[in-house]
Amino acid sequence: MPLVPVNAQPVRQPNQVTPTEIFEALRASVLGQDEVLRPVALAIHKHTTGAVPGNLLLVGNSGTGKTTIMRAVQRLFRERPEYAAFRAMAVINANLLVDAERLEFRPDRLLAAVEGRARAEIGHTPSAEELERTMARATICIDEIDKMSAKLAGKANPIGIALQQGLLTLMEGSLVPIRCRVRAGERDELRTLEIDTRRMMFICGGAFEGLYEQVYARVIAPGSGVKLRSTMVQSADGNLRFETRFALGEFFRMEDLFEYGMVPQFASRFESVLLLAELTLPVLQQILREAPESPFRRSQAYFAAQGIALEIDAEAAALIAEQAERSARMGARALRAVFSRVVAPLEFDPWGSGALQPNERGGFNLLITGAMVRAALQAAAPK
Template sequence: MVGQKEAVREMAVALAKKLAGLKVGNILMIGSSGSGKTTLMSAVEELLAANPALALRSTVVRVHANVLGEEAEQGHPGEKLLRRLLDRARQQLGPETPIEKLLEQASHGLVFVDEVDKIRSQVGGQPNIAGIRAQEALLTLIENEAVPFTLPDWAGGETINVDSSGVLFVCAGAFEGLYDAVFHRVTYGKDQGALKPVTVVDETGRAHEELQFSLRDWLKHEDLFEYGVSPQFLSRFDAVVLLEALGEDDLLKILAESSDSGLRQSQAYFASFGVRLEVTESAARRIAREAAKQPRLGARALKEVLRRIVSPLEYDPKGVAGPDGVLRIDTDRVEAALARDAKDTDSSSSVGGWDQSYPAPSPGS
């Protein structure tokens, strides 16, 4: 995991408390696409699974919020989520484990809800029934000491009450559009003029006015209500954590280090032809710089930039490699690929990620 200190810390403290058997508040993570939300969740999952002592004390399930929405439409989505925890606990502790022990383990589980922004209660002013039901379903589990739950057949099939107040919920979503909505509110919208332009002097010594907007400074609960997070649902989270837009240095690190980066995948492909794909240091930086121009894509932009460079080379790996079997990506190759693409399409996006500068609005725009 690169960067995202605040989110990592919040998660680490929550886990430490949880493993110590203390009460932990639920966490809501907001961060643009490719900022590392899913990566953080799976890192926690892996961490807990890798340590046998921890694995036996922590039952984790990760669900896509869309699935909760679908289950909400079929009824009993909360119960389905509990069932997942129970099944997972049974997997961990073995099928011989008494149901009381399994329920105890499940009721202290950790539930990751990914893409939680997909269960908005309204979209564009229209109510989103699946979203409303899914939020309600989560509400029935959060802080509830008596959730009616029908035991699976293998455990007798009767209906009992389960105390789910010990389940920790960590929800994450990109909340696409939230950034623009808040920016709009504090510039042209309801709180017009709240965000004041600042004077910035550029490299050439010229001064201009700029709006420096950071979601962190302006996000209010009301913005999330308007987005479609119900007040009751939001009130169940003790911490709302904003992930940062990844900068050039972070992206460079991810490109070089991340085991599931596009670079590793490309290297594996070329290696299967006996070709070693190398990226020079300066070329890697150039790639990171290009990717940083698309803050909305986060680290996903790396894959996109890399694809533009590498895909023309994939057809004939041996043909494009040097006699030593090495295919070296240097700055020239990167520049050539980017220039070629710039002619085809204008791939740079003008709107930014979570923290970045906008030109000051001209009157009447």
């Protein structure tokens, strides 16, 4: 009888993990998108418990967190032993799935990416049954799906139509043949496997840049009966002002996707169409300070290698977030651009900056202050 460590805990089954647990795990690395993460968590729960996969369409400006959500799902599958069978997860750009010359959907390219991930997770040359089973449980993330609209400049776009119809077939469930090298007894051989796509989960994402203007034009059109709300905001310097902002999520309806160029049958295969929220000032500050991949965290790691402890005060973080918020269509990516203006000179020559202070650990402290941010922004401003 095999020995079991005294403190070993049995691995739970996927159906023992609740959507709430999944949500909490995701929100640890995805900030400011709780309303989106709840249906994402539910879709994962359905996928991993054998129910009909909850395919998702993520709509959001650049930098709002679409890629971060996909990475968080991948991390969840990788770190949780309950999800070992679901770790084959492939991310592919939509424009790679269509042969532009023949106007044909290429499912083989998609399944080749899935096969690569499946083999990496299995760790040895798999049998046909192992490979089929692992690939059939895969999660497929397709980025820039908005670039494959069925309409382009008001005319039919054959490439977009081919992609949407091809993905529709996979999402509805089909058997797709693929040639693979598998283990058969004592030797390897090439076989044609049939991969069942019914239990795959599809997460598609895109910025849908024209959708914002399209819905805004509908909302402000004469006779729409809609009045945009104004809110009072306070700047990092304490000044108050009224702002009128348009939030896509408040006015979006499915018909807007159809008008944009998503074929109704294709769009209807998504259990949830999730509009990522624009990142508010407090969320941008939180991302700057806490997100694992924030520019501040990366800079901290860079300075730590030189014995320098980098910190940022509240005023500086607020000023950087406020400046980034003005580039609303860039989301969190704007933080990187603004922060780099402040930190680049310090990274280049911290010893000559005059900002280092010795600490009790034998190293140095470097504090980014509000005054430093103002000076950097003023220097970068157009003359």
